[in-house]
Amino acid sequence: MSQPTTDGAKFDEIVHAPNRLQICALLVTADRAEFAAIRDSLGVADSVASKHLKVLADAGYVKLDKPQGEGRVRTWASLTKEGRRAFAGHVAELRRLAAGLDVQP
Numbered sequence: 001m002s003q004p005t006t007d008g009a010k011f012d013e014i015v016h017a018p019n020r021l022q023i024c025a026l027l028v029t030a031d032r033a034e035f036a037a038i039r040d041s042l043g044v045a046d047s048v049a050s051k052h053l054k055v056l057a058d059a060g061y062v063k064l065d066k067p068q069g070e071g072r073v074r075t076w077a078s079l080t081k082e083g084r085r086a087f088a089g090h091v092a093e094l095r096r097l098a099a100g101l102d103v104q105p
Helices: 016-029 035-042 048-057 083-097
Strands: 062-065 076-079
Touching: 016 035, 016 048, 016 062, 016 076, 035 048, 035 076, 048 062, 048 076, 076 083
Parallel strands: none
Antiparallel strands: 062 076
């Protein structure tokens, strides 16, 4: 992993995986999201979404909540303060790495 810069930019290997990057991008714009919405947004199987959410939760980046109530139990995910910091730092580092590059589509 790279060292953080003075502006907080830091490559984060946990966030960097494409599905986890997409999960963080989804959660940074919402207070929380239901598992099925995350899975559908990624276009992956339950097991794939579950695996990536677990990695993020184990790192302390995502909080998973299964409130008990009527009907089926749903899993909700929210980005923690540490998760928001890691995502922002990772995006800043990607921007720093891409700055000045002449990339043609």
